[in-house]
Amino acid sequence: MKPDMTVNIAGIALRNPVMTASGTFGYGAEFAQYVDLEKIGAFVTKGLSLQPRAGNPTPRIVETPGGMLNAIGLQNVGIDAFIEKKVPFLRTVNTPAIANFFGNTVDEYVEMARRLDGIPEIAALEVNISCPNVKQGGIVFGTDAQCAFGVVAACREATIKPLIVKLSPNVTDIVSMARACADAGADALSLINTLTGMAIDLNSRKPVLANITGGFSGPAIKPVALRMVWQVARVVKIPIIGIGGIMTATDALEFILAGATAIQVGTASFINPSAAQEIAEGMEAWLVNNGVASVNSLIGALEV
Amino acid sequence: MKPDMTVNIAGIALRNPVMTASGTFGYGAEFAQYVDLEKIGAFVTKGLSLQPRAGNPTPRIVETPGGMLNAIGLQNVGIDAFIEKKVPFLRTVNTPAIANFFGNTVDEYVEMARRLDGIPEIAALEVNISCPNVKQGGIVFGTDAQCAFGVVAACREATIKPLIVKLSPNVTDIVSMARACADAGADALSLINTLTGMAIDLNSRKPVLANITGGFSGPAIKPVALRMVWQVARVVKIPIIGIGGIMTATDALEFILAGATAIQVGTASFINPSAAQEIAEGMEAWLVNNGVASVNSLIGALEV
Amino acid sequence: MQFKSMILANAEVSPGYWRMRMTAPPEFAAAQPGQFVMVRVNSAIDPLLRRPFGIFDVGTYVPAHSGAQPQPYLEMLYRVVGKGTAMLSELHETDLLDILGPLGKGFDLGPLEEEKLIVGGGVGLAPLYLLAKELVRQSRVRLFAGGRTRDDILCITEFERLGVECYVATEDGSLGERGLVTEALEKRLDLDAGNASIFACGPHGMLNAVAAIAARRALSCQVSLEGYMACGMGACLGCVTPGHHHSPETPDYRCVCTDGPVFDSVDLKWGA
Amino acid sequence: MQFKSMILANAEVSPGYWRMRMTAPPEFAAAQPGQFVMVRVNSAIDPLLRRPFGIFDVGTYVPAHSGAQPQPYLEMLYRVVGKGTAMLSELHETDLLDILGPLGKGFDLGPLEEEKLIVGGGVGLAPLYLLAKELVRQSRVRLFAGGRTRDDILCITEFERLGVECYVATEDGSLGERGLVTEALEKRLDLDAGNASIFACGPHGMLNAVAAIAARRALSCQVSLEGYMACGMGACLGCVTPGHHHSPETPDYRCVCTDGPVFDSVDLKWGA
Ligand SMILES: Cc1cc2nc3c(=O)[nH]c(=O)nc-3n(C[C@H](O)[C@H](O)[C@H](O)COP(=O)(O)OP(=O)(O)OC[C@H]3O[C@@H](n4cnc5c(N)ncnc54)[C@H](O)[C@@H]3O)c2cc1C
Ligand SMILES: Cc1cc2nc3c(=O)[nH]c(=O)nc-3n(C[C@H](O)[C@H](O)[C@H](O)COP(=O)(O)OP(=O)(O)OC[C@H]3O[C@@H](n4cnc5c(N)ncnc54)[C@H](O)[C@@H]3O)c2cc1C
Ligand SMILES: Cc1cc2nc3c(=O)[nH]c(=O)nc-3n(C[C@H](O)[C@H](O)[C@H](O)COP(=O)(O)O)c2cc1C
Ligand SMILES: Cc1cc2nc3c(=O)[nH]c(=O)nc-3n(C[C@H](O)[C@H](O)[C@H](O)COP(=O)(O)O)c2cc1C
Ligand code: FES
Ligand code: FES
Secondary structure, three states, X not given: OOOEOOEEEOOEEEOOOEEEOOOOOOOOHHHOOOOOHHHOOEEEOOOEOOOOEOOOOOOOEEEEOOEEEEOOOOOEOHHHHHHHHHHHHHHOOOOOEEEEEOOOOHHHHHHXXXXXXXXXXXXXXXXXXXXXXXXXXXXXXXXXHHHHXXXXXXXXXXXXXXXXXXXXXXXXXXHHHHHHHHHOOOOEEEEOOOEXXXXXXXXXXXXXXXXXXXXXXXXXXXXXXXXXXXXHHOOOOOOEEXXXXXXXXXXXXXXXXXXXXXXXXXXXXXXXXXXXXHHHHHHHHXXXXXXXXXXXXXXXXXXX | OOOEOOEEEOOEEEOOOEXXXXXXXXXXXXXXXXXXXXXXXXXXXXXXXXXXXXXXXXXXXXXXXXXEEEOOXXXXXXXXXXXXXXXXXXXXXXXXXXXXXXXXXHHHHHHHHHHHHOOOOEEEEEEEOOOEOHHHOOOEHHHOHHHHHHHHHHHHHHOOOOEEEEOOOOOOOHHHHHHHHHHOOOOEEEEOOOEEEEOEEOOOOEEOOOOOEEEEEOHHHHHHHHHHHHHHHOOOXXXXXXXXXXXXXXXXXXXXXXOOOEEEEOOHHHHOOOHHHHHHHHHHHHHHHOOOOEHHHHOOOOOO | OEEEEEEEEEEXXXXXXXXXXXXXXXXXXXXXXXXEEEEEOOOOOOOOOOEEEEOXXXXXXXXXXXXXXXXXXXXXXXXXXXXXXXXXXXXXXXXEEEEEEEEOEOOOOOOOOOEEEEEEEHHHHOOHHHHHHHHOXXXXXXXXXXXXXXXXXXXXXXXXXXXXXXXXXXXXOOOOEEOOHHHHHHHHHHHOOOOEEEEEEOOHHHHHHHHHHHHHOOOEEEEEOOOOOOOOOOOOOOOOEEEOOOOOOOOOEEOOOOOOEEEEHHHEOOOO | OEEEEEEEEEEEEEOOEEEEEEEOOHHHHHOOOOOEEEEXXXXXXXXXXXXXXXXXXXXXXXXXOOOOOOEEEEXXXXXXXXXXXXXXXXXXXXXEEEEEXXXXXXXXXXXXXXXXXXEEEHXXXXXXXXXXHHHOOOOOEEXXXXXXXXXXXXXHHHHHHOOOEEEEEEOOOOOOEEOOHHHHHHHHHHHOOOOEEEEEEOOHHHXXXXXXXXXXXXXXXXXXXXXXXXXXXOOOOOOOEEEOOOOOOXXXXXXXXXXXXXXXXXXXXXXX
């Protein structure tokens, strides 16, 4: 018997819990050759901003033990070009597309939420709050609960689409961040975004990344991600999307046990471009082999 | 020409910058067969408390991608047994021994600092503030700057030995933690202690560790450690001991470039028990090959 | 000690079970039965930690080239269960491994006049062969080997060649008696307990049952335990097991790697 | 496309430089010179990312067993510089590799009547052999190969066998002329620039110099770049290089993996 793989995130029904993570899957079309997009639950676009962003100088990526750092600098085509050049592709795919976005000020966030709200091809919004608030001296929105509440509440006003908030793991207390976002009206939480890391080239005596520090992703960060998902899932009512180092169906199911309703595959798609589809298939096979009728019965089913 | 490998940490002269990290090298004697203790700069004992501590139930360790989690639960023989059974060995070794310690209350910390202050075989104290403050509702001393200031200032009063404070990386702002400890009178800072992580066993649907979460160490965490050392070194005047995923002499020199005066080898000693000595030798060989006369000229020499 | 070892042979002896022979330093001739080694599976960081394995056998071989002197070797018997053991099984002759050992406290051979009963469950047999080799010099030795199916019954011929009397039990009855190895042990003890002593290695449930059998009959019993290990030398405190008097209030943890892996069963805390 | 490839041969062709032949799907017959592959060195997570390599050659071979049909193969020429390439060099015949490709935009062969000047620095020669194979069909081709020592001059015989005229320059003079390969190129152009076009691959400094030479003489010049890559398919935006009009105020980044790795030199921003 085919197990039930469908889950519901913030009112969107997904055929399975596997999404692709923002910034690791382009705008969807890049991977169409390797992944049958209609075999995954949803895909999330590269983070979008009002104006196109050029991103950082190179080098922008470096491998670290079991992971990688990136300092792409949120390079993206900007909302106008997105609508013109990328949205038409979304229309051709029968899979929810989620738009990840960010801003430098609350006003920019709000304007982005409003613009995206008007695009019928977008099923939900994922707001990336791991960005410095230029108005408040560069403090990262996502590392201060009040700041996070403010920006999320403002975006909430600006859209009727499901609003997912993506949390930064670079905080002392992920639970209070999660609570603030839920209180501000988020429909779901994505966690985690990248940890902040650094790599040095001994011979040149320079940081490897032109940007000095970068976002740390990949299998290495999985233990931190799993811990945060578990901590948040125990106290917050809205659904959680687990992210961080997911390479296999086993990894994905561990996040589900920890309390995630869905998961996102990031860095793994670089190493194996069909990772997301294989993970979805592997999860289903595991359910079959273990006689589990619905993936929903595993959500938060960790026995502690 | 032999390069100068000596460094000075908090008034102690070390023959080279390589120490072993607390909890990964026993009380020193365990590794004497594999490491010539007189070829490393210093060694740090397993964290000590007033009373012996039994530690956590098993399983206590689990491997993760590029790292490991431990939930030993600070098992240690207690200060009395330490003095009676472990200190005599320290007398036989011509290498500074640093005592790592912790408490559940500020009073316990202070009492430990006072007891250790009276042991001539101990060259310096390393205070582990990654412990919950039982009096303040279990908030971890090392994740709140005020709490950290309080415990460090109190320990400072209780000892005239060099006082090293070991910082937790599980914080939003490592720099403000470092500043608080420096302001409270710390002579040096060790960073980082373990990140908090979790592992799940899909088949049993249980956390792998009996303690549910554990401390994450090993090569996987190096990018985070390096970033924090760099961030702190730029603003704090006291010397820094870099820790986190150091496996090779190259890793060690990267931490020195980032601003560390010395480094500690932790998890690497499990994988290669002679790691600390080999790293010290490898660093010296690198200095020779690169015509660098003194390791001190590399401290914080990163070109950004 | 830490040394680089060259693989001499690596062969599957039963589905999923492999036997590896590799070079060892001369000190290995003195390895005690029950001691173990920590093997670094490869030099990359995946897998990161060393893997512990019992010492199945030690001996000497004469290398193929002319005029060669006999060289010591070491053998392991291992089951492929995860990443590390899978990688081990893919290694070839002449590949190198980094090894720590011999580590830990081995079996105490006990008084000569006793009969020795060895109980092994599956790959738990691994550290018992070297033990049997020592014991047969002076005592009568019987082996009780258990497993789920006949594929899990390993190296019986080798034990028989030592002159050990072998009793086999499989859960599915595909080899020897159908049932648990502890039932075979009890049957034998019912016939003649005498002053036998017991040496056991295998899954924790089996050891628990063996310890109970020994306790009921007041027989000496040593068990070899497993535990998740990082260092293998008493430093990380990861591998501990509760001692006899252990309770949450009066904790008493023993290091499997240095206080064991072999323990007298009365020194440990057993389940209900 | 993504496929599992079996290694057919892996040999050191010069100290530190290796040539690997492996099976490829039929689609590889259509690979363009200058395209590349992303190789997963092993299935563990160390190293984590795939490694990019140019396509040195493609062709067909007949497997040893009787009645076998010709099979397509793919070759890479690589230099051991770090962990991933060191691991590659340790692989054996019949080992498997996971490969993505052919990726990227290759060389534009240009008008037939032109003379083609190929410039390769060290392992930069890798993508130029397949290019030369195509070019010699219709044009006169000269190769300028440079390196630090003669060990860095690779596979010249293969180019000569194609009928390519080869000019060699080494910095230490141990093979060919002493000096930089760009000096050899300029010398040739001083003799007869004609309507030649240039194809270059090698260290960034060399490409910079070649682009400058081409610009001065208004010759068409294509260069193949390297860049730190995670995905190889335009998704991560890690591999970008500044385009001609790039400035901090008017940024213009191109993806090496999808807009390149081959670029017309006038489309890129070059150093002073
Ligand atoms: C003292 C001792 C002696 C042993 N002797 C043998 C032997 O002779 N033959 C044999 O086949 N096996 C033996 N084992 C078990 C063996 O160590 C594990 O099967 C092996 O480590 C599994 O590694 P893996 O990478 O294949 O599995 P994975 O499951 O991928 O390993 C993940 C982690 O768990 C640890 N682990 C997994 N299973 C065990 C286990 N049963 N005991 C301890 N740690 C484990 C691994 O060491 C590793 O750190 C022994 C264990 C100990 C403690
Ligand atoms: C399009 C393209 C084609 C290439 N073709 C060839 C070829 O045909 N033959 C050849 O020998 N080399 C080629 N290179 C360079 C080759 O990819 C690197 O030498 C190789 O990745 C080094 O891996 P490593 O693990 O040995 O080195 P490490 O230094 O351990 O690698 C660490 C990380 O840096 C990256 N890296 C290191 N050097 C380079 C580099 N020069 N360019 C890009 N990334 C790098 C690695 O991919 C890896 O992610 C090519 C690079 C690119 C981008
Ligand atoms: C190259 C790269 C670019 C990324 N860009 C974005 C982005 O634009 N917006 C965002 O919210 N997260 C971005 N991320 C973070 C990922 O979506 C994901 O949260 C993170 O990589 C952890 O998951 P992983 O370990 O599976 O990669 C990026 C990650 C990588 C590696
Ligand atoms: C098994 C284990 C036990 C540890 N015990 C202590 C301890 O008692 N006190 C302490 O301050 N740090 C302790 N640590 C943390 C280490 O000293 C070190 O800060 C950390 O492991 C990061 O370094 P590494 O990646 O080199 O291991 C322990 C680490 C491990 C792995
Ligand atoms: S394995 Fe480290 S103490 Fe036993
Ligand atoms: S390598 Fe990912 S965009 Fe080029």
